[in-house]
Amino acid sequence: MKILLVRPARIEQAITLGEFMFSEPIGLEMVYAVLAPWHRVEIFDMMADKMPLSVKLDEYQPDVVGVTSLCIDVNAVLDIAVQVKKYHKQVVTVVGGTQAFLRPASFFSASVDYIFRFTTRQNLTDFFAWLEQYCDVKNGGQMPEIGGVCAQADGFAGLDARGRNEYILPDRKSTSKYRNAYSYFGYRPSALLGTARGCSKKCNFCLRWRIEGGAEEYLPMELVREDLLNAPEPTVMIYDNDFLHHVPRLEEFCRMLEEAGIKKNFICYASVESVLAAVGTLQRFRKLGLQAVLLGYETYSDAELASYGKKSTRKDNLAAAAILREAGVDVWASLMLHPAWNREDFKELRRHLRQLRPQITSMCPLTPFPNLPLFQQYQDNLLVADDDYEKWSFAQLTIRPSALSTRQYYREMLITNFYINLYMNNLPYVIRKFGFASVWRLAKGSVKVFWRYVKLMRAS
Ligand code: B12
Ligand code: SF4
Secondary structure, three states: OEEEEEEOOOOHHHOEOOEOOOOOOHHHHHHHHHHOOOOEEEEEEOOOOOOOHHHHHHHHOOOEEEEOOOHHHHHHHHHHHHHHHHHOOOOEEEEOOHHHHHOHHHHOOOOOOEEEOOOOHHHHHHHHHHHHHHHHHOOOOOOOOOOOEEEHHHOOOOOOOOOOOOOOOOOHHHHHHHHHHOOEOOEOOEEEEOOEEOOOOOOOOOOHHHHHOOOOEEOOHHHHHHHHHHOOOOEEEEOOOOOOOOHHHHHHHHHHHHHHOOOOEEEEEEOHHHHHHOHHHHHHHHHOOEEEEEEEEEOOOHHHHHHOOOOOOHHHHHHHHHHHHHHOOEEEEEEEEOOOOOHHHHHHHHHHHHHHOOOEEEEEEOOOOOOOHHHHHHHHHEOOOOOOHHHOOOOOOOEOOOOOOHHHHHHHHHHHHHHHHHHHOHHHHHHHHHOHHHHHHHHHHHHHHHHHHHHHHHHO
């Protein structure tokens, strides 16, 4: 059976941090790893590939097209499914990925044949083995019960909501022809790698622990080592939710790097609390390649930190910044803008940023995704409908501000964005670290972000 695995093309709304960033479609690489021994499989990454889908379909002539999804991609995924059915209505369309897990109903459509709410080796193997038989007879057939998979033919009934995505060793060769395009901010090429799933911090605005579970689950270090050795890139973004959270595990990771003689640049996500706890191991990890930490400072306000369920305080933010500075590790700060903010709050945020001195800063308005309790709290004050998918990108307001008009709020966002990009540090840092080519890419992205805010401001 010929299977084409597709990642939808980029959409403008996904530009943050001054550029459009995309890494390898690691979920599709996992699906590929399971299916490739049995079927002919290819990944078609529309973020990196300029070939139109119609040409690809003519060239490859797939029996099945599987598409991955985020919330912002819903329209693009549905459009792909429609194009596939127009190409040939016998081609089977399957949707999986984050959005299929969080909200499978967004794909209940006449062009989508099957939805994988969650994905495991078992359900992939069972489903495609059954489908192969079915494709051979070309005359339909009742899908047996396969956990996590639902069929349009059954009205998408019986969705199993209990399972979770399984970590599968990705086949990184499956994206060889695209790998030079995969970046993490200025680091290009760069690979994506997981060493654990879940997050026990369970911050209340966060989707991530809801996708992966409320406790850390470590992958065997042997598997992590194998995965790292399979990644040819000099830079690896570790996408664990809070990579520094457990010092013994971090030390085990460092030991593995030392023993295997692995030398790479590492970037990871971390919480302020973990940085404070990992202070003793940071130097060691720095020597082994840690370059930058994406740190969730979130806000300047202790009351807001507490309301988000964060254990850290503004003082802790400053302490973590000092620790990382001392260790020579860059900080890429992540901030969340509260809808109740007035001008003074934005000023205070800028003041706090001046003290924190992160190398890079990204900010997004508090976004109450429909799966979060926050959604109920704000549902009478939403600016966008829950199925206006492209707007749920973290890059625009979804909650109506309460102390400023929407226009004034965007104006404050623009000022803060200017402040970060022009005044704080971005430019010299980026030039020094990544060279002029990256500055050019980032500058183009920043202009786009600027105009998007201006447009949003004018429209409000
Ligand atoms: C790493 C990461 C990034 C990285 C890299 C992403 C990339 N590859 O380009 C960067 C920083 C670039 C990024 C960007 C964005 N991200 Co992001 N990201 C993540 C993160 C931390 C991990 C995602 C991941 O790779 N998971 C591991 C893989 C293996 O999981 P998976 O894709 O679900 O695959 C599994 C199954 O779903 C299945 N599967 C996947 N596809 C398919 C297809 C078929 C046919 C089948 C059968 C199965 C299947 O296979 C896997 C089996 O385990 C998640 C948070 C999280 N913990 O999930 C957020 C997350 C997915 N991102 C999110 C968002 C919003 C974005 C942005 C839009 C933000 C922005 N405005 O810039 C952009 C989108 C740009 C883009 N590239 O698409 C949201 C999505 C919310 C939603 N409801 O969809 C999340 C959940 C984080 C959050 N803030 O809540 N992201
Ligand atoms: S520490 Fe980060 S990943 Fe974990 S729950 Fe909080 S915001 Fe989410």
